[in-house]
């Protein structure tokens with residue numbers, strides 16, 4: 836059995852507040868929100884990070900972006916930020932690729 840916390844969320848072994856899912860992706864509320872809306876969008880397939888993507892994963896990334904657009908619209912967000920931390924030094928703590936969808940307040944631009 837996987838030790839990955841997000842694999843366990845996908846498998847239903849750890850509860851989460853799911854806002855969207857389909858055959859390939861899942862979106863659920865972040866347990867420690869950094870904005871009024873803070874949702875994590877993940878592939879159901881275990882991929883460690885952007886650095887671990889293969890060419891065959893590229894449609895899945897497009898699918899994740901489309902899911903982010905749907906979730907943002909469903910949450911009533913007109914402005915939002917999508918963030919993918921990649922690698923520990925960039926702040927990635929959970930080693931399962933995930934996209935943060937942040938919104939609901941004025942957000943600072945990191946770069």
Ligand code: 5GP
Nearest residue numbers: 840851863864865866867920926927928929
């Ligand atoms: P990272 O720093 O890896 O980019 O972001 C990981 C995110 O996962 C953090 O914002 C953290 O709050 C969230 N997180 C960690 N464990 C859990 C969990 O068990 N459930 C949920 N819903 N979010 C989690």
